Amino acid sequence: MESEEDPVKKTQIVDARARNISHNVRCTECGSQSIEESQADVAILLRKLIRDEIHAGKSDKEIYKKLEDDFGETVLYAPRFDLQTAALWLSPLLVAGAAAGVWAYQKHRQKTNVHVMALNLVRGVPLTPKEKQTMLEVLTPPPPQGGRKWWDR
Incomplete structure (x- = not known):
């Protein structure tokens, strides 16, 4: 029974992490929406990318860094203070x-x-x-x- 709950729990954790990250990433096409709220093609692709990175074992910080490197600092709602x-x-x-x-x-x-x-x-x-x-x-x-x-x- 525990082996059945484990994949469900793992999926829930991945979904929660992905939603949390997606709320903090700006849609590059819409600009005023997060990729979690947007239905633009690029937002859908970015949500998939985030889930793939989570499944690959990357930390949230590494995922934010990858998004920032690929799309620029403005993709994040909270740019770093420098x-x-x-x-x-x-x-x-x-x-x-x-x-x-x-x-x-x-x-x-x-x-x-x-x-x-x-x-x-x-x-x-x-x-x-x-x-x-x-x-x-x-x-x-x-x-x-x-x-x-x-x-x-």
Whole structure:
């Protein structure tokens, strides 16, 4: 009885592995579907190739490597992270960091300009520290209203 279940179980394992791999491989003809979902001729051939490789005893990693070598890196939905793709993966962070840097610089420049103006006005004028503080408070502009654009700051 166990010999009858063994081939069935083995077939189920092969099918599960093949489906798992097929879900992670992009159809080269369709582009937006995995080869598991696609009914294109090339997808059918790739599913057969994957099953043949599994029956030949290849590991999932070896099968992915073969597909990548034969069809290029874009055949896999999850391309490897390397120096070439690092710029693509990290570009949103770089853009957000640059935007935050510009915003921080604008805020710093706005504060610095007010203080420089105030100090230039009182330079050489004998004022007490309280009078200097009052001058700074008077010369500090109010917070911007909704109508100002980011480039006006």
